[in-house]
Amino acid sequence: MANQTKQPALYLAEYGTPNTIAKAAMKVRDAGYQKWDCHTPYAMHGMDEAMGLKPTRxxxxxxxxxxxxxxxxxxxxxxxxxxxxxxxxxxxxxxxxxxxxxxxxxxxxxxxxxxxxxxxxxxxxxxxxxxxIKLPMHNHPIFESERFEAASDDRFFISIEAGDQKFDLERTKALLEATDPISLELIEEEVQ
Amino acid sequence: MSYDAPIKELGETHLLPEGTTRNDITETIAGVTENPAPRGWWLLFLLSVSVLGIMGAALAYLFTQGVGVWGNNAPVYWAWDITNFVWWIGIGHAGTLISAILFLFRQKWRTSINRFAEAMTVFAVLCAGLFPAIHTGRPWFDYYLFPIPNQMDMWPNFKSPLMWDVFAVSTYLTISVIFWYVGLIPDLATLRDRSKNLVRKRVYGFFALGWRGAHRHWQHYERAYLIFAGISTPLVLSVHSVVSFDFATSVVPGWHTTIFPPYFVAGAVFSGFALVMTLMLICRSIFKLHNIVTIKHLDLMNKFMLGVSLLVGYAYAMEFFIAWYSANPYEQWVFFHNRLGWGQLDSNGNWGPLWWAYYAMVFCNVVVPQIFWFKRARTSVPIMLIASVLINIGMWFERFVIIVTSTYQDFLPSSWGMFHPTLIDILTYLGTFGLFFTLFLLFVRWLPMIAIAEVKGNLPGAHPDLHALTAHDEEPDAAAVPVPAE
Known part of the structure; x- marks a missing residue:
């Protein structure tokens, strides 16, 4: 299709240590986002609290x-x-x-x-x-990122999805930049 | 940093060498599946496939000729086949023990060996399940064992311990496979993300289910893992207890004893641990995993085996005590004559002919592991390799002793007999090693044999220190502000 357009899907911020991502997670939590997540190569203890998640049922x-x-x-x-x-x-x-x-x-x-x-x-x-957890799901837009491959190796990521009510291209970017990420990128998905 | 810090007062140190990074762990473990297979792997694999071929031939002969090709006959109806069944299923138990029970006890050193042991469980239970299935004589009617509605209105007799076995073993296999697979999902995602070619990416990606390490997933995943550990723990205890009920609910001297369930479970864990040790030592040296499975892990496993060997030794002694104390002549005959070889000669003027099996069992299971009281033995690879192989030989003899020495001479001297294994017995048993090792070698070659994600969680500083982080914040968390009393 010739005029396929793209729309923002999510912001992806990368961190190097458990403490930096936990600190960033607390900031995102306090900013009131709902559709966001932390991506870690192993189950990190304390992130439930840092993300403000309810206990699993x-x-x-x-x-x-x-x-x-x-x-x-x-x-x-x-x-x-x-x-x-x-x-x-x-x-x-x-x-x-x-x-x-x-x-x-x-x-x-x-x-x-x-x-x-x-x-x-x-x-x-x-x-x-x-x-x-809505798996299997093999086609998540987060896999568009090259850097995200390190999420299963040694890096930590925060993603904030465009579907979130508070998502705003400028303000969300500013929020994530303030948390000192190693890299920050906007992932786009194609609109059918 | 309290969660993952070793307790200095107890002289604990970190499990992995200082300075190990997350990337080192990924490289070492995922590298095994990506690099060309070492020559040692190919040698072992070709050997295993050949032995698997022997199993195929032995089974084909068995199916065409019937179970008469085995040595079992009156009065020894259960012989090598059930010995092998109990032995293989016992081997499997260590896997569940390491992955579930040690998980519940928060033994973090298990993470270097748990995947490995879980795979062993799955393959060992497959080998075990084969024996009762072919022992029925007409395995194409094995579906009779399940309560399937049929035109004859025939149902299984659920009061039979053999039926309990059907349910226990099939549940055990199913839950072990699920537990193993759920543990594999994050590591399959690691392999997917590292894949260079499309086939690997697609295949690993398919089985990784699109795992993206999201904490909203980890949260439920961790709880599910805990639940699997929680249900596997009573399951593993129940499976070998049910296996022991096959014997204990009968009236056969030497079988009819209440100590059997814990005795069987201890023996199962013992042999399984020994096999984990044997396999781990081989894989560690072929694939160079010395930094992840350290001498410290092996030392801990040896201490564990020493402890279980004492339990097993206690069970042996207690069986004898009860046989003597009960003053039951049949029980005493089985224990003192058939097993120890003591006492009067039997009707043919022979001493108990299977005494050597009993002494081999005691030597391998009780005497040999005592060497692990010494730290030098616990940290010496050749000694633990030899000891672990001997323990498995001893555990096979334990089952053989229980089954054959109890049945070849029981109540009526007129119906006494003897058991001699045939070539087909031996080849079938040997062949299951081919099945086990073929599956196992494919596993170590193509799947992460160590739980990558779990080992990473044990690195120093792997978990954020929320208290320190919030304490340094200028604006305290609203929830942390104490509510004034009214």
Whole structure:
């Protein structure tokens, strides 16, 4: 397309040490931005506070699905080994008496109840994590930056997205410049 | 700088050499996947693939002929196959222990070995799962093990410990793979960003899921990682406990004992740690990782193995004590005659013929690790290499002793028998090493074998000192101003 135009996507400021990025993050936080982020090569402790983030609630998902796993296991084993009705035409259960125990005996079912709880909890944590952080996403405009490749090596970056309500080409630039970045660049994305 | 500073009063020093930079770590670890493979890698890889071929041949023969090609027969129905199953799955446990339990205990030295050990877990559990699957005799009916609705209205018997095993092992494999992969995501992003050619960029980029190191991601990621560690810890304890239930819930002398779950878990961790040690020493020397896996890490691992060896030794002693104290003649026969070789001659006029397996197990698992009381042994690479290999041999014998010496002579002398392995038994076991090492060598060649992001987080000064930063601010944070009392 001949007249493809570009629009600003985000500002990207680069820092060399954990302390400089934490200090800059606190400034951006206090300036009231919402759609911004810090990019670090490893999980940096203390950045939650520096960025003013709320605690994560992913544990709720894990807990709910873990409990669901336990319930599924109880239902599955009771249905197949203790009762003989036919639900949804999947086949009737078959009460089994083994070792003189009643068909629905609870103790021998504990291991599988536990394992299924763990399994569902683990799967839910994985997919819950991907859902919350909106990955996979292979086409973020931040990857346009050459310098950003160091974000997974030894540099630290702050990005402020153009979608933020307070984003302003001049004032945001001034804010980031005041934090002494090693480099500061405006990343643009193509408008379709 | 309180979080990552070593405690000087305890004589702690930094885990990595002074002056190591983040870029050094990236270069060293990512470099392994980018540089041409060293000759040692190729030699080992060709060897492993050849051994994998042996496994293929042994399995093909087994499938066409049936399990009669193995030495198992009345009264020893479980022999090498279940020994190998328990042994391999035990090997896997160290991976989860290092990645999950040591994570919960905030043992930061684990970061240099955890990825490695997690990969080992995944591959070892694959090898382990193979054995019960082929031991069924007709592995194409293995789906009967799962509660799949079918036209015969047949369901598994969930009261059987063997069914518990199906669920425990398959859950363990799934969770181990997830844990391993989630840990890999940030490091795959590192490899993607360093890629020079398009294929690498695309493949690593695909699996890195577009990770951009954003702290809003790290925040949830870290909590998810903690949850994985939290669920893997009871999981790993449950898996080997369930494996031990296969034995402990029976009435066979030598199996019917309440000490089995903790005893099996300790043994599993022990053999797994030993295999991590063996593999780590080899990879460290082939890929020159001496700055990341330091003697200090190895020293700590040796101390750990010494501790677990004492636990295992205690379990051995306690089994004997209970056999004697119970005054149960069948139990005593298994322990004193079949295992130690003591006591009267059996009906054929022989001493217990498998006594040597028991002594090999005690020597390798209890006597050999005592050398780690000495610091010179804990810091000597040849000694720890030999000791770690011996420990794994000993742990294999432990499972062999438990399975075969308990079953070849039990209650009725008229049904006593003996077990002799066949060539196919040996080749199948050998072949699983081919499977394990082929996967493992591919892993060390193409994936970051050390957790790059986690090691970086252990460098001195890796985390900002917010208190110092806010204290120097001219304008104090609004939240820091004390609210006047009303």
């Amino acid at each position: 992913i544990g709720v998902i894990s807990f709910i699905f873990g409990m669901l796993g336990l319930a599924t296991a109880v239902f599955m084993m009771q249905y197949t080994n203790a009762f003989s009705f036919n639900l949804l035409n999947i086949g009737a259960g078959y009460p089994l008496v083994v070792g003189g125990k009643p068909p629905g005996a609870f103790p021998p079912m504990v291991p599988i109840i536990f394992e299924l709880g763990i399994l569902l909890c683990g799967l839910a944590t994985l997919f819950g994590l991907l859902y919350i």
